[in-house]
Amino acid sequence: MSILIDKNTRLIVQGITGRDGSFHASKMKAYGTKVVGGTSPGKAGENVDGIPVFNTVKDAVKETGANTSVIFVPAPFAKDAMMEAADADIKLIVCITEGVPTLDVVTALRFIKEKGACLIGPNCPGLISPDKSLVGIMPTMIFRQGGTGVISRSGTLTYEVVYNLTANGMGQSSAVGVGGDPVVGLYYQELLQMFENDPETDSIALIGEIGGDAEERAAAYIKEHITKPVAVFIAGQSAPPGKQMGHAGAIISSGAGTAAGKIAAFEDAGVPVAKEPSEIPALLKRKR
Structure with a gap:
């Protein structure tokens, strides 16, 4: 077995059209992770390496049944990205972004817990269950x-x-x-x-x-x-x-x-x- 992620993990990538988001989305997909979508406001209908892009996390969850999110947005927007994922009923949120203000994390973490979700990070490499799923940059x-x-x-x-x-x-x-x-x-x-x-x-x-x-x-x-x-x-x-x-x-x-x-x-x-x-x-x- 494994903890937190496995072959049933359905992942969305927040910030998928950015440099880091697009690069690691392709890497995770190539490893075998079910990367079912990504978000980038105003870019719905596009795709990254065959992965559909949505405007919001709620749209992505509705269309794909995603249960996990990985965040590659810049630090000033990371708090909103984490809270948006929790509000869309994502149960595992992984924030790779570094330099997120501590008070932003305090606010986001409280909201995430209220929604019954879990957070890994921020400023982390993510997690991996070998031969099953990769969520992050390992x-x-x-x-x-x-x-x-x-x-x-x-x-x-x-x-x-x-x-x-x-x-x-x-x-x-x-x-x-x-x-x-x-x-x-x-x-x-x-x-x-x-x-x-x-x-x-x-x-x-x-x-x-x-x-x-x-x-x-x-x-x-x-x-x-x-x-x-x-x-x-x-x-x-x-x-x-x-x-x-x-x-x-x-x-x-x-x-x-x-x-x-x-x-x-x-x-x-x-x-x-x-x-x-x-x-x-x-x-x-x-x-x-």
Whole structure:
């Protein structure tokens, strides 16, 4: 099985006529994702690589039965795009756009939850269930279908960990990039629960980074609720306090959010922490 997306996912691409939207719409379609439509106001009736374009998400849902949306619109319009998707009864919204103002995300996320939908991102690479569906910008050639679930705040480190998993004969059930902004949608705890409940996921790789307390909360959740093997890598172990490292959420403030604190929390929960991403496969095999 997989979580969140599979062969039944029916995807629309918001911003499909833009440079990034059109490029990745074709990539997702080529992978086998059912890309049933896209939106671009004022361009209804056109198509991108054979994918029909609609003016609004509601029009797209009505005509195609779409249940998932991926957003490639510029940051100033991302809030409206996320809320439009939720209002059209899209149940999974994936926002790739980076640079979305935090208060915009707060507003959109509240509306999305009220509508009973889920958000991945913003500022994320999306997600993939290998050989089933791709929603986002992940490089498909490194993924193989298998039993390891992957959750990550970092896009690039996701690819490094997945490459090492695949090279060691460990395929993936699903891989989810949650995004590195201070406020995002689904996070560690929700995704850990999904992987725990997925009968075909037999282990979990979690990739965290400095800043915030999400990893500490994930460690506590794993200790109480997760029965499957988990291995972790924390990025930014040498980052000095007060310096942002890559993501808007990756900053140590007032002594909180340090790599040392996160590593200690996972070790207290009995979860091994890799010194390098390449160690993840061996740690998971050892825990099985």
